[in-house]
Amino acid sequence: MDFFRGKKILITGGLGFIGSNLARRLLELGSEVVLVDSLIPEYGGNMANVADIRGRVEVNIADVRDPHAMKWLVQGRDVLFNLAGQTSHMDSMADPYTDLEINAKAQLSILESCRHHNPEIRIVFAGTRQIYGKPDRLPVDEEHPIRPVDVNGINKVAGEWYHLLYHQVYGIRSSVLRLTNTYGPAMRIKDARQTFLGIWVRLLLEGKPIEVWGGEQLRDFTYVDDCVEALLLAACRDQAFGRVYNLGGDRVVSLRELAELLIKAAGEGEFVVREFPAERKKIDIGDYYSDDARIRSELGWEPRVSLEEGLSRTVAYYREHLADYL
Numbered sequence: 001m002d003f004f005r006g007k008k009i010l011i012t013g014g015l016g017f018i019g020s021n022l023a024r025r026l027l028e029l030g031s032e033v034v035l036v037d038s039l040i041p042e043y044g045g046n047m048a049n050v051a052d053i054r055g056r057v058e059v060n061i062a063d064v065r066d067p068h069a070m071k072w073l074v075q076g077r078d079v080l081f082n083l084a085g086q087t088s089h090m091d092s093m094a095d096p097y098t099d100l101e102i103n104a105k106a107q108l109s110i111l112e113s114c115r116h117h118n119p120e121i122r123i124v125f126a127g128t129r130q131i132y133g134k135p136d137r138l139p140v141d142e143e144h145p146i147r148p149v150d151v152n153g154i155n156k157v158a159g160e161w162y163h164l165l166y167h168q169v170y171g172i173r174s175s176v177l178r179l180t181n182t183y184g185p186a187m188r189i190k191d192a193r194q195t196f197l198g199i200w201v202r203l204l205l206e207g208k209p210i211e212v213w214g215g216e217q218l219r220d221f222t223y224v225d226d227c228v229e230a231l232l233l234a235a236c237r238d239q240a241f242g243r244v245y246n247l248g249g250d251r252v253v254s255l256r257e258l259a260e261l262l263i264k265a266a267g268e269g270e271f272v273v274r275e276f277p278a279e280r281k282k283i284d285i286g287d288y289y290s291d292d293a294r295i296r297s298e299l300g301w302e303p304r305v306s307l308e309e310g311l312s313r314t315v316a317y318y319r320e321h322l323a324d325y326l
């Protein structure tokens with residue numbers, strides 16, 4: 001990680017969940033960090049996420065859909081962690097054009113800015129496991145057919161393929177991580193736009209029962225610190241350029257088991273099992289967990305934080321900072 005000492009880093013979506021945790025780690029490694037975020041309320045940016053490092057990072061309130069802003073911001077940067085995006089699957093179905101602008105059109109604009117004004121920059125794009133759709137087989141590796149079940153998934157496919165194309169055609173050094181159920185401190189908890197686990201944490205701390213839809217679906221979860229390490233490896237290892245990597249977790253659990261583990265971590269709470277809501281059922285992918293052997297073998301990454309430990313850290317964080325996220 002000596003690679004990052006003195007490097008000039010740009011993080012889009014930098015005031016969000018993963019971006020703020022990444023910024024904190026980069027400061028530890030000696031980087032100069034600029035955070036770009038639109039602070040649109042629905043998209044997860046929160047100044048509370050960087051309250052402890054506010055004086056050590058530069059914050060630029062800008063929208064990745066603004067090509068003039070991005071043209072200026074990419075100049076002189078060594079690495080771009082491209083994390084900005086619209087993450088809500090339901091919002092993408094209700095307002096597909098906005099999702100298209102943010103997750104596809106804006107990504108092309110960012111890459112054009114890099115091509116013309118900083119072609120030597122390194123880029124890591126945060127993709128999603130949602131692009132695979134309902135799995136044909138488990139675990140899901142990177143060769144699995146891509147078959148999104150919602151507008152968000154289709155636009156995220158376009159976003160990641162723009163990055164891969166610009167590497168192939170123009171030599172832009174970019175790589176893609178397909179994230180799966182990232183969780184931890186600073187995740188959005190006031191609604192389900194980012195992750196259902198955030199809603200569970202909020203309900204638990206408010207003394208309300210957790211609603212588990214279905215309960216038997218299988219999932220894997222990546223603690224945010226492990227996700228950050230994967231992002232860093234993808235940026236500093238030359239063999240990552242032009243590659244796609246799945247992230248996974250330390251184990252596979254059912255949603256029912258996850259609820260039990262969360263309650264155990266908190267030392268309190270209860271859950272109830274409900275039928276899957278009809279509007280969600282239409283875009284539900286069923287069981288999903290990743291085959292992350294490629295990133296383990298090529299970049300040496302592996303999850304280090306167990307699900308039990310990650311849930312304990314997450315609950316402890318929100319017990320202290322709950323008011324900042326409601």
